[in-house]
Amino acid sequence: MELSSYISVDCVIFGYDGEKLNVLLVKRTLSEESNHLNFEPDWTLTGNHVYQDETIETAANRILFEITGLSDIFLEQFKTFADPQRLLKPKDQNWLKSIGRNPAIRVATIGFFALVATQKVALKWMGREVKWVPVKEVGTLGFDHNQILEEALIAIRQKMKHEPIGFELLPSKFTLTQLQNVYEQIFDAELDKRNFRRKVSRMKYVIPLNEKQKGVPHKPARLYMFSREVFDITNQELFDFIV
Amino acid sequence: MELSSYISVDCVIFGYDGEKLNVLLVKRTLSEESNHLNFEPDWTLTGNHVYQDETIETAANRILFEITGLSDIFLEQFKTFADPQRLLKPKDQNWLKSIGRNPAIRVATIGFFALVATQKVALKWMGREVKWVPVKEVGTLGFDHNQILEEALIAIRQKMKHEPIGFELLPSKFTLTQLQNVYEQIFDAELDKRNFRRKVSRMKYVIPLNEKQKGVPHKPARLYMFSREVFDITNQELFDFIV
DNA sequence: GCAAAAGTGTTTCTCATACACCCATGT
DNA sequence: ACATGGGTGTATGAGAAACACTTTTGC
Numbered sequence: 001m002e003l004s005s006y007i008s009v010d011c012v013i014f015g016y017d018g019e020k021l022n023v024l025l026v027k028r029t030l031s032e033e034s035n036h037l038n039f040e041p042d043w044t045l046t047g048n049h050v051y052q053d054e055t056i057e058t059a060a061n062r063i064l065f066e067i068t069g070l071s072d073i074f075l076e077q078f079k080t081f082a083d084p085q086r087l088l089k090p091k092d093q094n095w096l097k098s099i100g101r102n103p104a105i106r107v108a109t110i111g112f113f114a115l116v117a118t119q120k121v122a123l124k125w126m127g128r129e130v131k132w133v134p135v136k137e138v139g140t141l142g143f144d145h146n147q148i149l150e151e152a153l154i155a156i157r158q159k160m161k162h163e164p165i166g167f168e169l170l171p172s173k174f175t176l177t178q179l180q181n182v183y184e185q186i187f188d189a190e191l192d193k194r195n196f197r198r199k200v201s202r203m204k205y206v207i208p209l210n211e212k213q214k215g216v217p218h219k220p221a222r223l224y225m226f227s228r229e230v231f232d233i234t235n236q237e238l239f240d241f242i243v
Numbered sequence: 244m245e246l247s248s249y250i251s252v253d254c255v256i257f258g259y260d261g262e263k264l265n266v267l268l269v270k271r272t273l274s275e276e277s278n279h280l281n282f283e284p285d286w287t288l289t290g291n292h293v294y295q296d297e298t299i300e301t302a303a304n305r306i307l308f309e310i311t312g313l314s315d316i317f318l319e320q321f322k323t324f325a326d327p328q329r330l331l332k333p334k335d336q337n338w339l340k341s342i343g344r345n346p347a348i349r350v351a352t353i354g355f356f357a358l359v360a361t362q363k364v365a366l367k368w369m370g371r372e373v374k375w376v377p378v379k380e381v382g383t384l385g386f387d388h389n390q391i392l393e394e395a396l397i398a399i400r401q402k403m404k405h406e407p408i409g410f411e412l413l414p415s416k417f418t419l420t421q422l423q424n425v426y427e428q429i430f431d432a433e434l435d436k437r438n439f440r441r442k443v444s445r446m447k448y449v450i451p452l453n454e455k456q457k458g459v460p461h462k463p464a465r466l467y468m469f470s471r472e473v474f475d476i477t478n479q480e481l482f483d484f485i486v
Numbered sequence: 487g488c489a490a491a492a493g494t495g496t497t498t499c500t501c502a503t504a505c506a507c508c509c510a511t512g513t
Numbered sequence: 514a515c516a517t518g519g520g521t522g523t524a525t526g527a528g529a530a531a532c533a534c535t536t537t538t539g540c
Binding site for chain 3: 528531
């Protein structure tokens, strides 16, 4: 059995709240009976072991559903972390023991990223403490999760340049300013409003609605929707989302 | 131990021979003593299990070295295949048994792709039969390796659009026609010679040498080299390699 | 009426695309 | 001399970038 490993998935759940890009973290604590280890709770990405006979995609969706109550979230595998040294810190070893794992066995984890509009997620208590944290304010995480988060950011930036996934972070009806802000946040760059709008107007799958914002203390903006159908049809002309 | 898995890596080794894009395959046979299973040999990608205390990158490099005799090859992880059903075909189950594995345990494999100029590889006999096959002529492979090859192709196309990795498939000195041909092969498209050369002339890291082809029965072409140093310095202006 | 964000046009420059002929070498 | 691939220039159109003012609403 010496060649075998545990397999887990870690989901980097990105959420956009209209202002900043956030990531969903869960508090890592030990069970009651392991408390003699005086384990200082800390925060980690959302992850879990893959069940017997379960695909990694199913496992990732399961985690997402358990934590956000949502299914059909945009989710994609981006990298696997399998360094035999990755969970050798005493804290991680203690944690592994506390959940009944053999801490000498490697844990290979497949990293997924997920995109969601934070308003869609009701963070109710599901047995674990959970919070949104702005990506730029994330401190030191448990396990090797800072590294996984970094790689996830690289992956979504790369992906976002060439595929229309910014919409996944917005409600189904959104304004162009909100869309622009998503790109500005993720690329950490400022975009020109007129140029951005001209570019979007060329994307036939961003569809203007006959509907406006309500209750805002300024000129209400027109709402738009994203049509994946139209995109799939017209995507021969693969737009660049490069900023 | 029911939650554990084997971990392997599979390397999709792409080679360019001046004409076509090829992939390196190895013949899958059983050891002498397992021959009662009358196992029909077939072809697979190059892969292997990851040793205890070995990183997956080290394992991939080890496989590459064992098969090609080369180190410092361009190599990158692109996707993990971990479906519990992936090796349930009787042939794969027999093969697993023949190498002493428990066929009921899942094998998760991390796919890497490698790029190399075929001239650099001397295919000597290293205990296994090995051959280059043009990507378009690959037949049915063992395991789920047709799927892994497909995904590898998608990954290198994607990567090649935005990073200067086409050079990895060429000798260190190459002509512009060779470079153009690499892109044409991989994207399965024809490019305009003049436009291609104008585009390349803007890439300061493709450096013209004062050296020409010799012994060709036509006007000898100027040779060029790729400088990763220059690229790393000037890569703020991230060129698109889109065709 | 004022604060706040929405919305809109023009100019300039770079790059993509399309296209046809002469050049240097080996045989 | 001829076959073979090497090498070059121009015109057109699309999109990127830079930039400032008017409009509509809630209060």
